[in-house]
Amino acid sequence: MIMNILETIIAKKQLEVATGKENGYLESLNKINRSHLSLKKALETSSTGIIAEFKRKSPSKGWIYPDADATEIPSGYEKAGATALSILTDESFFGGSLKDLQTARPLVNIPILRKDFIIDPYQLHVAKTIGADVILLIATALDKKSCASLAKEAKSLGLEVLLEIHEEPELEYITPDIDIVGINNRNLKSFVTDVETSFQLGEKIPDGYLKISESGISDPHTIKELRAAGFKGFLIGETFMKDDNPAQELAKFINVLD
Numbered sequence: 445m446i447m448n449i450l451e452t453i454i455a456k457k458q459l460e461v462a463t464g465k466e467n468g469y470l471e472s473l474n475k476i477n478r479s480h481l482s483l484k485k486a487l488e489t490s491s492t493g494i495i496a497e498f499k500r501k502s503p504s505k506g507w508i509y510p511d512a513d514a515t516e517i518p519s520g521y522e523k524a525g526a527t528a529l530s531i532l533t534d535e536s537f538f539g540g541s542l543k544d545l546q547t548a549r550p551l552v553n554i555p556i557l558r559k560d561f562i563i564d565p566y567q568l569h570v571a572k573t574i575g576a577d578v579i580l581l582i583a584t585a586l587d588k589k590s591c592a593s594l595a596k597e598a599k600s601l602g603l604e605v606l607l608e609i610h611e612e613p614e615l616e617y618i619t620p621d622i623d624i625v626g627i628n629n630r631n632l633k634s635f636v637t638d639v640e641t642s643f644q645l646g647e648k649i650p651d652g653y654l655k656i657s658e659s660g661i662s663d664p665h666t667i668k669e670l671r672a673a674g675f676k677g678f679l680i681g682e683t684f685m686k687d688d689n690p691a692q693e694l695a696k697f698i699n700v701l702d
């Protein structure tokens with residue numbers, strides 16, 4: 445059987461979670477008491493709505509910024525006007541690490557999304573302990589029951605939940621435990637990004653749910669159109685990370701937005 449990229453990532457993630465549990469990784473972490481920052485509130489009140497992503501590589505693009513420094517780029521993003529950060533913690537496919545998020549945490553005062561492939565409650569406890577405020581649940585990677593139960597558990601830990609959907613049937617994954625609905629413009633089979641996905645699916649998100657658009661956003665004018673269609677947040681990675689100075693690239697992007 446030939447697996448698609450998401451199936452390959454999830455298979456690897458299952459092994460990773462099992463190894464983490466066996467090695468007592470969670471227990472080895474320093475527990476820091478902190479109150480979580482709300483991405484939902486930040487997006488409701490922010491001027492830019494940009495969730496700037498820290499990622500070194502991706503399955504679609506390969507290496508983007510191999511030696512990206514987590515002590516500099518996330519805080520640079522905050523200074524440049526990011527409303528929040530998305531930090532890839534997957535190592536195998538995105539070149540990230542839990543350490544990247546832990547490193548960025550004390551250096552910024554905006555919400556951080558742990559961008560990873562969550563399949564097990566164990567990963568929620570790790571996310572909380574390393575300082576994430578929000579976790580991602582990808583509908584395509586989960587059945588409805590597991591998604592609902594992971595969302596419930598995340599909420600009980602004080603984490604916010606971003607549900608990511610790609611197509612209309614996944615609207616059924618929206619439950620009251622979901623804080624934000626993200627529409628991902630990237631087709632996970634072809635890797636092609638098309639912002640039209642956000643415009644089409646966005647109209648179908650039930651009232652009362654804050655919606656964001658993810659992937660393939662490279663033009664500030666697209667943000668203006670997405671805002672007009674009711675989107676409050678914009679998750680952008682490659683557009684900034686492909687530059688030597690991602691924070692400066694973000695600042696230029698925001699300048700055009702104003």
Ligand SMILES: O=C(O)c1ccccc1NCC(=O)[C@H](O)[C@H](O)COP(=O)(O)O
Binds near residue numbers: 637658682
């Ligand atoms: O980016 C990929 O190639 C990818 C492949 C398979 C699953 C997920 C993938 N990306 C995760 C993301 O959702 C993006 O990193 C995020 O939305 C930012 O996208 P972009 O602005 O296009 O870098």
